[in-house]
Amino acid sequence: MPAKKEIVLIGAGLAHANALRALCKSVHEHARLTVVTRHPRTPYSAMLPGLMAGFYTNDDIHIDVAGLCRFAGAKLVVSEVSGIDIHARRVFCEAREPIPFDILSIDTGSTPNTHEVPGADAHAVAIKPVDKFLAGFEAARARLLQRGSAQFVVVGGGASGVELICTMERVLRADLEREGLNPDAVGFTLLTRKAAILDMFSHGLGTRFERILAARGIEVITGKNASRVEAGAVHTDCGAVVAYDELFWTVEASAAPWLGETGLALDERGFVAVRPTMESISHADVFATGDVASFVGRAVPKAGIYAVRQSVVLAENLRLAAEGAPLKPFLPQKRFLQLITAGERYAVGARGRFSFEGRWVWHLKDRIDRGFVSGFKRLAPAAETVKSA
Ligand SMILES: Cc1cc2nc3c(=O)[nH]c(=O)nc-3n(C[C@H](O)[C@H](O)[C@H](O)COP(=O)(O)OP(=O)(O)OC[C@H]3O[C@@H](n4cnc5c(N)ncnc54)[C@H](O)[C@@H]3O)c2cc1C
Structure with a gap:
């Protein structure tokens, strides 16, 4: 049997968190998993306004990445990634040895673009x-x-x-x-x-x-x-x-500046240019997903709902890459339910051309958001956590 591949996931945003649930069942025969991320908990941004308004606690809006990694049998490294040597296949993190990889997936999200406007x-x-x-x-x-x-x-x-x-x-x-x-x-x-x-x-x-x-x-x-x-x-x-x-x-969101020094093909805003399979257009076995991915020739919105949908295909593609099998494309849906809170228990929603609003819309959003996060809380724990010094 061939040696197991090292799969390294950078960032534990919505896309990787959801992919980990699926990967735990399918990947261990062919690969070992390592997750490198800044924090052992990931906030679910859609619930941030509710946290500010006092409707949620910090626990309500966070995904426990450490518990998720234990569930998925993945090694967790809590550290900030500062670069990648794409040829030597190593990930550089703060205060620890570089991490080697055979297959890499990047899910570091995006941040609002403050550096283009002076001050x-x-x-x-x-x-x-x-x-x-x-x-x-x-x-x-x-x-x-x-x-x-x-x-x-x-x-x-x-x-x-x-x-x-x-x-x-x-x-x-x-x-x-x-x-x-x-x-x-x-x-x-x-x-x-x-x-x-x-x-x-x-x-x-x-x-x-x-x-x-x-x-x-x-x-x-x-x-x-x-x-x-x-x-x-x-x-x-x-x-x-x-x-x-x-x-x-x-x-408008921008990507982390260190991506520009990796040699990976990026789009004009610095996001990783990917094929429909989420594989980099310039480097095989390097994937990007969620907000940090830029699908060449297709406008995929940078939204949590798309990150979560990509995660299902990503999990499968990481397994297929480890097996050396052909990858599958992510096909974004054209219409989805949009729910935007008005800062109290009141929200506005739209699907296609139809829009609606009311307290019931907030309760619908609340049910969907709480359901998503609590889905992670139900997972069982069982493996190693490595903290950076
Ligand atoms: C207020 C607000 C409300 C929103 N509401 C909605 C909504 O209702 N519906 C919707 O679809 N979308 C919504 N979004 C957008 C949504 O939050 C993002 O599209 C989504 O979080 C993107 O997921 P992601 O997987 O790309 O990365 P993220 O969830 O952004 O996660 C990125 C991860 O990478 C880690 N990371 C980053 N850099 C490094 C590094 N160098 N080293 C190690 N780890 C790193 C971070 O710590 C984090 O864990 C909202 C956004 C905001 C700000």
């Missing part, structure tokens, strides 16, 4: 990584309660920008009221360079949120591109200045 890195709190965002939000919340007033600005009019500003509005006004302060002393602005918010979704979804934001006194500035940030002010291409006390950044 944004220094002054804005990005929505990812989630732990840093939560610390930034809690600090801004404490400053607001101390001062009694503030202007909150969110840059980015996609789903996460809209969910974020809606949630902040509900949470922070309630905070002020509870402290006997004026709830109207906090202001909110959403800034987007697009002509409309939520323009990647059905028209109905966007119009419903325009109405909700207006009713809550949230200012929406469209068609203006943030081009420079300084303390207290966002400057736009057309010369407009948007004043802020607290600034949050959710605009």
Whole structure:
């Protein structure tokens, strides 16, 4: 029998977490699994607004990667990956020896693009990584309660920008009221360079949120591109200045800069260019999945729902690669159910051209999200955890 292949998974985002469930049943005959990821728990971002609003605990929204690895018989290395030697087939991590691989899969997600706008890195709190965002939000919340007033600005009019500003509005006004302060002393602005918010979704979804934001006194500035940030002010291409006390950044995702030094073929935004099988277009036996993957010739949205669907095909392809068998393509679905929370137990949904809203939509989203995360909690433990020094 040929020697077992070393499969290394970098990052334990939604795609790898879900793939691990399937891999545990199928892969061990041909391969050994190692997962290298920054944290032993992965946040499920779709539940982040609910955590901010106090509807969920930290435990509710996190997938226990350590437990999942024990269940899947995978070795877990808790460490940050800083690079890959694609020819020597080694992964470099902080504070430990390089990890050798035969087959590699990258699922390091994406972060909002702060480094392309001068000053944004220094002054804005990005929505990812989630732990840093939560610390930034809690600090801004404490400053607001101390001062009694503030202007909150969110840059980015996609789903996460809209969910974020809606949630902040509900949470922070309630905070002020509870402290006997004026709830109207906090202001909110959403800034987007697009002509409309939520323009990647059905028209109905966007119009419903325009109405909700207006009713809550949230200012929406469209068609203006943030081009420079300084303390207290966002400057736009057309010369407009948007004043802020607290600034949050959710605009278009970008990939980790170290990917640029690997020699892997990337797209123009730095994401790993892959075939429909999720294998790199430049290197065999190297896969990318979830937000970090860029499917050549096909626009696959960077969304959790797609990461989870890819994971099923990825698990199979990793097993097939270990066996030396032909790989299968990922075929993205054209329409899916979109559910976006309005910051309270109220949400708006759409499928195709149809949109709808209400408390029941939030409860539907709540059931789906809780069901997804608790599916991981039911898995049983049984193997080795290696922590970096
Ligand atoms: C507020 C918010 C709400 C959202 N709501 C929805 C929604 O309702 N529906 C939906 O479909 N999508 C939603 N999304 C998008 C969704 O969260 C992402 O598309 C999804 O998480 C991508 O999954 P992924 O597997 O690519 O990676 P991620 O889940 O982003 O995980 C990446 C993993 O890689 C690890 N990692 C990164 N770099 C390194 C490194 N150098 N070394 C080691 N480990 C590393 C991270 O720690 C993390 O575990 C939302 C996003 C946000 C921000």
